[in-house]
Amino acid sequence: DGGITQSPKYLFRKEGQNVTLSCEQNLNHDAMYWYRQDPGQGLRLIYYSQIVNDFQKGDIAEGYSVSREKKESFPLTVTSAQKNPTAFYLCASSILAIRTGNEKLFFGSGTQLSVL
Amino acid sequence: EDKVVQSPLSLVVHEGDTVTLNCSYEVTNFRSLLWYKQEKKAPTFLFMLTSSGIEKKSGRLSSILDKKELFSILNITATQTGDSAVYLCAVAETGANNLFFGTGTRLTVIP
Numbered sequence: 001d002g003g004i005t006q007s008p009k010y011l012f013r014k015e016g017q018n019v020t021l022s023c024e025q026n027l028n029h030d031a032m033y034w035y036r037q038d039p040g041q042g043l044r045l046i047y048y049s050q051i052v053n054d055f056q057k058g059d060i061a062e063g064y065s066v067s068r069e070k071k072e073s074f075p076l077t078v079t080s081a082q083k084n085p086t087a088f089y090l091c092a093s094s095i096l097a098i099r100t101g102n103e104k105l106f107f108g109s110g111t112q113l114s115v116l
Numbered sequence: 117e118d119k120v121v122q123s124p125l126s127l128v129v130h131e132g133d134t135v136t137l138n139c140s141y142e143v144t145n146f147r148s149l150l151w152y153k154q155e156k157k158a159p160t161f162l163f164m165l166t167s168s169g170i171e172k173k174s175g176r177l178s179s180i181l182d183k184k185e186l187f188s189i190l191n192i193t194a195t196q197t198g199d200s201a202v203y204l205c206a207v208a209e210t211g212a213n214n215l216f217f218g219t220g221t222r223l224t225v226i227p
Contacts, residue, residue: 001146036138040224041219042217042219042220043215043217045214045215048213050213060223067123098208098215102150103150103164103206104150105150105161106161107158107159107160109158110158
């Protein structure tokens with residue numbers, strides 16, 4: 001059963017702490033994305049990766065970092081530099097990068113991050 | 117400025133009603149418009165539209181695109197409580213590696 005798995009479902013961060021959100025896919029997709037969803041706002045792109053060992057900043061990358069060491073995995077670290085991290089985080093993937101005409105995204109079930 | 121605007125922001129209807137959700141957009145090099153349904157967590161794909169005037173249909177859901185007037189509508193007929201969700205509209209631009217998302221329309225169907 002192919003899909004995208006995000007963990008944990010809920011995460012709490014203390015002041016000054018870095019936390020890492022997991023995203024794993026078994027769809028054999030090359031491209032992966034991290035979006036942030038806030039109430040009353042559209043999904044905003046944090047980072048994306050077109051291929052293994054490559055990633056680019058999206059519209060709101062400040063205070064976040066990512067890695068793409070394996071095709072299946074694209075973890076997101078929310079650093080202490082992100083001053084307003086409380087949000088719902090969605091990971092997505094597509095067969096190839098959106099700019100190649102592969103704009104159909106498949107989403108995980110998300111992680112709700114809250115600040116203690 | 118908002119590139120994708122959805123209306124209404126929220127909607128409450130009774131089972132059996134028909135609803136129309138709207139999505140207008142303003143992008144330079146339009147390639148496609150996508151609709152997603154977000155019930156609790158994961159958005160799930162509904163439709164992708166690239167050509168004007170061609171209706172896409174799946175059961176009680178249908179959608180159409182007007183590239184001249186820069187909007188799309190999503191119709192749901194004979195609504196059921198299971199249609200309650202946030203419906204997201206997104207637009208892809210040629211050459212861009214991102215989708216522009218609207219804020220979504222929250223639909224609530226009451227028995």
